Amino acid sequence: MRTPQTSALAATRRTSQIARHMMSTSSQASEEAPVLFESNGSVRSYILNRPKKLNALDATMLGLLKPKIQEWNQSSLCGLVVGRGVGRAFCAGGDVASANTRTEVIENAADAKTRHKAIEYFESEFEVDYMLAAISKPYVAIIDGITMGGGVGLSAMAPFRIATETTSFAMPETKIGYAPDVGANYFLNRLDGELGAYLALTGETLKGRAVFVHGLATHYIPQRRIPAVLEALASLENPTMDTINSTIELSYYEPEASEPSIALTGSVRAALDSAFSHRSVDKIFESLETYKQSSDEQVKAWAASTLEALNLRSPTSLRVALHALRENKDLGLIDALRTELGIATALCNGASPDFETGVTAVLNKTPGRPNWKPATLAEVPEKTIIHDFFSPSSEYLISKPDFYPTAGFDTPRHPMRYALPSQERIMRYVTQDTPDGGGLAVSRDQVLQYFEQQTKGKGGVREKVSEVLDRMCEEEVGKDGKGWLRWKH
Numbered sequence: 082m083r084t085p086q087t088s089a090l091a092a093t094r095r096t097s098q099i100a101r102h103m104m105s106t107s108s109q110a111s112e113e114a115p116v117l118f119e120s121n122g123s124v125r126s127y128i129l130n131r132p133k134k135l136n137a138l139d140a141t142m143l144g145l146l147k148p149k150i151q152e153w154n155q156s157s158l159c160g161l162v163v164g165r166g167v168g169r170a171f172c173a174g175g176d177v178a179s180a181n182t183r184t185e186v187i188e189n190a191a192d193a194k195t196r197h198k199a200i201e202y203f204e205s206e207f208e209v210d211y212m213l214a215a216i217s218k219p220y221v222a223i224i225d226g227i228t229m230g231g232g233v234g235l236s237a238m239a240p241f242r243i244a245t246e247t248t249s250f251a252m253p254e255t256k257i258g259y260a261p262d263v264g265a266n267y268f269l270n271r272l273d274g275e276l277g278a279y280l281a282l283t284g285e286t287l288k289g290r291a292v293f294v295h296g297l298a299t300h301y302i303p304q305r306r307i308p309a310v311l312e313a314l315a316s317l318e319n320p321t322m323d324t325i326n327s328t329i330e331l332s333y334y335e336p337e338a339s340e341p342s343i344a345l346t347g348s349v350r351a352a353l354d355s356a357f358s359h360r361s362v363d364k365i366f367e368s369l370e371t372y373k374q375s376s377d378e379q380v381k382a383w384a385a386s387t388l389e390a391l392n393l394r395s396p397t398s399l400r401v402a403l404h405a406l407r408e409n410k411d412l413g414l415i416d417a418l419r420t421e422l423g424i425a426t427a428l429c430n431g432a433s434p435d436f437e438t439g440v441t442a443v444l445n446k447t448p449g450r451p452n453w454k455p456a457t458l459a460e461v462p463e464k465t466i467i468h469d470f471f472s473p474s475s476e477y478l479i480s481k482p483d484f485y486p487t488a489g490f491d492t493p494r495h496p497m498r499y500a501l502p503s504q505e506r507i508m509r510y511v512t513q514d515t516p517d518g519g520g521l522a523v524s525r526d527q528v529l530q531y532f533e534q535q536t537k538g539k540g541g542v543r544e545k546v547s548e549v550l551d552r553m554c555e556e557e558v559g560k561d562g563k564g565w566l567r568w569k570h
Contacts, residue, residue: 113130114130114145115129115130115131115139115141115142115145116128116129116130116142116145116146117130117167118149121311121315122160122315122316122317123158123159123160123161123315123317123318123319123320124160124161124162124163124311124314124315124320125153125156125159125161125162125163125218126162126163126164126165127146127149127150127162127163127164127165128164128165128166128167129142129164129165129166129167129171129172130166130167131167132166132167132168132169132170133168134173134176135168135169135170135172135173135227136166136167136168136170136171136172136173136232137172137173137174137175137176137231138172138174138175138176138206138231138232138235139175139176140202140205143205143206143209144205146209147205147208147209147212150162150209150212150213150216151212151487151489153216153218154212154216154217154218154489154490155489159218160218160219160317160319160320161218161219161220161221161314161317161320161325162213162216162218162219162220162221163220163221163222163223163311163314164213164220164221164222164223164235164236164239165222165223165225165307166223166225166226166232168226169226169227169247170226170227170228170232171222171223171224171225171226171227171228171232171235171236171248172227172228172229172231172232172235172236173227173228173229173230173232174229174230174231174232174233174253175206175230175231186199186202186429186440187199187436187437187440187441189429190428190429190430190431190437191437196429196430196480197480199429200422200425200426200429200480200481200482201482203262203421203422203425203426204422204482204484206231206234206263207234207262207263207264207418207421207422207484208484208487209234209235210234210235210238210263210264210418211264211414211415211418211486211487211490211493212487212490213235213238213239214238214239214264214414214493214494214496215486215490215491215492215493215494216490217489219240219241219320219321219322219325220239220240220241221239221241221242221243221314221325221329222235222236222239222241222242222243223243223307224236224242224243224244224248224250224292224298225243225244225245225247225248225304225307226245226247226248226249227249228248228249228250229249229250229251229252229253229286230251230252230253230254230262230263231263233250233252233263233265234262234263234264234265235263237263237264237265237268237297237496238264238267238268238414238493238494238496239496240299240322240494240495240496240498240499241299241300241325241326241329241499242297242298242299242300242496243298243299243300243301243302243307243310243329244289244290244292244293244297244298244300244301244302245289245301245302245303245304245307246289246290246303246304246340247289247304248288248289248292248298249286249287249288250286250287250288250292250297250298251280251284251285251286251287252265252269252280252281252284253284253286254284254398254402255281255282255283255284255394255395255398255399255402256284256393256394256439257395257436257439257440257442257443258395258397258398258433258434258435258436258437258438258439258440258451258453259398259424259428259435259436259439260281260398260401260402260405260421260424261281261402261405261406261421262418262421262424262425263418263421264414264417264418264421265281265406265417265421266405266406266408266409266417266420266421267409267412267413267414267416267417267418268414268496269281269406270406270409270410271296271496271497271503272295272296272297273295273296273503273504273505273549274350274353274354274504275353275354275355275356275357275358276295276345276353276354277406278357278358278365278403278406279345279353279357279387281402281403281406282357282362282365282391282394282399282402282403283387283390283391283394284390284394285387285390287345289340289341290336290340290343291343291344291345293501293541294343294501294541294544294545294548295343295345296497296500296501296503298500299496299497299499299500300329300330300332300333300499301333301334301540301541302329302332302333302334303332303334306332309332310328310329310332313328313331314328314329322498322499326499327537330539330540333539333540333541334540335540336544343548344383346548346552347379347548347551347552348377348379348380349379349380349383350552351552352372352375352377352380352383352384353383355368355372356368356369356372356384356387360403360407361403361463362399362400362403362458363458365391365403366388366391366458369384369387369388369391370384370388372384373385373388392450393450395433395435395438395439395451395453396453396455396456396457396458396460396461397433397435397453397455397461397466398433398435399458400458400461400463400466401424401466401470404463404466404467404470404471405420405421405424405470405471408420408471413493414493415484415485415486418484419484420471422481422482422484423470423471423478423481424470426477426478426480426481426482427469427470427475427477427478427481430476430477430478430479430480431477432469432470432475432477433454434454435451435453435454438451438452438453438454439451501536501539501541501542501545502532502535502536502542502545502546504549504553507528507532507546507549507550507553508553508568510523510528510531510532511523511528511550511554511566511568512568522559522565522566522567523565523566524563524564524565524566525550525556525564525566528546528550528566529543529546529547532546550566553568553569553570554566554567554568554569555567555569
């Protein structure tokens with residue numbers, strides 16, 4: 082007969098076994114396939130297994146993932162899908178730092194006879210991303226470590242995205258003369274304010290808890306607790322979305338005094354939302370120049386570093402990235418992927434030399450700003466960019482493939498259901514523009530209490546809601562002496 086003590090001991094042993102397996106997997110990586118697949122109870126896992134390449138995606142890995150995802154989607158034995166990586170990355174993106182992939186993409190694109198192969202690489206990557214977004218099973222992505230580009234594509238639409246203190250998130254495509262893809266023009270548009278535009282253009286990195294606070298992860302746990310979470314998920318007999326959520330939530334931990342503060346908050350966040358609100362890259366530069374003269378030292382330093390970053394990026398990429406983001410503001414994931422496949426096709430067909438220039442700079446580890454052509458925004462007319470990369474009549478888009486969802490993968494889940502409350506959702510409650518709003522003014526305590534109840538005490542809610550209220554609201558005192566909130570913007 083199993084006692085509570087023996088059950089606890091067995092659970093501890095199973096957790097230790099998983100931890101040992103995760104560590105041993107890394108040492109075996111060179112001897113095994115680039116993607117591993119595991120079954121544990123009702124959990125089916127894919128494990129990206131190229132630690133020396135930071136699990137960067139190549140065509141072989143995509144070819145392994147697709148049939149397995151199809152199998153899991155139809156399997157009655159699969160109750161939950163988990164994605165994770167070996168080593169210090171979940172996935173660092175597409176394998177642009179490999180001479181092999183450069184041959185597959187850049188050199189194939191340079192030859193009219195093989196150009197279709199370059200375009201097919203992007204089409205295959207986007208197909209896998211969409212399948213994971215629309216899979217019928219609950220999907221948990223453990224974005225522990227470096228998660229960039231193609232790694233974001235594998236994880237961003239998962240209803241459960243677990244970040245840790247080692248998570249580094251970025252969409253760095255403008256650094257290599259490309260533009261954010263893998264559905265970025267859908268999920269970046271779902272972030273608070275203009276954070277999506279900032280990340281798309283600058284390619285800057287969010288780390289640790291900031292990835293969770295800003296909505297790019299739905300949960301935040303210590304890296305050391307991953308084995309225990311995996312075991313807890315495997316022990317669920319009938320995993321539902323809510324039981325998965327509560328199971329992961331048990332491992333949340335509060336910020337420690339030694340943790341770095343979240344940088345994109347307060348006055349810096351207000352400046353970011355203002356500067357990146359424009360539809361024109363030129364206007365964004367102008368706004369940043371103004372904020373560079375701010376009396377607020379934090380805003381001043383942020384504006385200067387952001388301008389420095391943008392001036393290193395491909396001017397063509399900046400225009401393409403912002404136009405794609407704005408045009409997809411209210412569209413769905415499939416439309417975003419179609420737009421992005423058009424951008425990839427245009428680049429493969431020679432609409433700009435900057436992609437090859439950027440990838441070559443990465444391969445050669447060339448310091449400083451790559452030799453972008455044209456070199457300045459003034460030399461890149463916006464009308465030309467819109468025509469060449471987005472117009473159906475563009476000569477660079479003649480070979481663009483039609484992109485449709487894979488059979489059996491229909492509607493993606495909303496990626497923000499289990500994330501912290503969005504700024505828009507907080508605004509709607511403060512202004513009482515919600516179904517359960519009473520139309521009366523609300524106090525700070527009422528707002529905090531409402532969201533804690535709505536999220537069933539989710540970790541991090543009080544801190545997130547408080548930061549938004551501090552930045553976006555003014556408190557007014559009524560004749561009765563009670564304070565109530567007024568949304569400023």
